[in-house]
Amino acid sequence: MQQKRIKINRQLFEETSHSPALVDIVGEEQLEQVIDYCFIANPYYPTDDMLEQMKSKLSSIIKAYPSSNPRLARQHLAEVLQVNAEWLVLGNGATELITLIEKHLVNDLAIPIPTFSEYIEKLRTSDAAKFFQLNPKKNYQLNLAEFASWIKENKIGGALLINPGNPTGQLIPANELKRFLNEMTHLKLILLDESFIDFADEEIPSLLHEVEQYKNLIIVRSMSKHCGVPGLRLGYCCTSNQAFLQPLKEALPVWNINSMAEYFLLQLKNTNKAYHKSRMHVIRDVRDLYQKLIKLPGYQIYPTGSNFILIKIEFGMSAFDLQMQLLENHGLYVRDCSNKIGLDNRHIRVASQGKEKDQFLIAALKELATEHAHR
Structure with missing residues (x-):
């Protein structure tokens, strides 16, 4: 070139x-x-067809307010994900939800490093971050048994898992994650970021359909990555815990999702x-x-x-x-x-x-x- x-x-x-x-x-x-x-x-x-469809609707979409009822957008997404719409919270990108989760639900957080910097920078206090250094000689692969022991030893109340890891790309098998979740039911919160999980394998090894089994689990996903729409600012979190859902939903402003993003959600079912x-x-x-x-x-x-x-x-x-x-x-x-x-x-x-x-x-x-x- x-x-x-x-x-x-x-x-x-x-x-x-x-x-x-x-x-x-x-x-x-x-x-x-x-x-x-x-x-x-x-x-x-x-797809090109989706983009052309959005272009054809552009003038009417940007002249219209998004819905003031967030339940409607959640239902469109829930239908594709096949999860309970009431367990979803839509955000203006996953970063909005990370900020709110850490502001309202996190006291301290065990963080394997290296990691996505927003999980460190949005904590209420710098000493809330408890760093667990991943071993470069093991390709920065997180050993969940060692992580669990370290969390217990240091009496930390919350844990972060990014799967696959960012920036490491390392994947934690679903069976190992479930073993960790079953062992750590005493934690106030386990934050599982699955923003890249759709690229992990032909069969997506997500725990999205198992959130009801783990009451301290919140799954966060950025639609920017797997859907290719970072400019639309779309992300969501999923949990069955009402004590987590209520403060997050109450903290979000009306119209936190823009009209173009809402229209994109409408297209998901037919383009799955x-x-x-x-x-x-x-x-x-x-x-x-x-x-x-x-x-x-x-x-x-x-x-x-x-x-x-x-x-x-x-x-x-x-x-x-x-x-x-x-x-x-x-x-x-x-x-x-x-x-x-x-x-x-x-x-x-x-x-x-x-x-x-x-x-x-x-x-x-x-x-x-x-x-x-x-x-």
């Missing part, structure tokens, strides 16, 4: 714990010259088959990317149960330097994970953007490792 040097705004990387939006970094005029591997969302859904086809497409792409990455010299490639892959740089370059070289010289945007508590400055995260685009990433990573080896 012929690539001219990309001009970027480096300052933006210092102003957020998340990846700055690509358009903010490079500007509209350079946007088409860059492939965004930070984009950890389904690139095949919504297309959704699962897109999900399987992503799974195949990630498996293909993983097989090609593990052949590259100079990198440690961690196993993944998600649509992204964590990579450790094993030659003398930091994650930030590699990120900048890929972006400025190759037009490829990857996630520098250096600001993730529990990781060093040698890790990047990449999400598959389809086999055709992924080949540019593979070639560029190989080139950088080869250049460094010859210095």
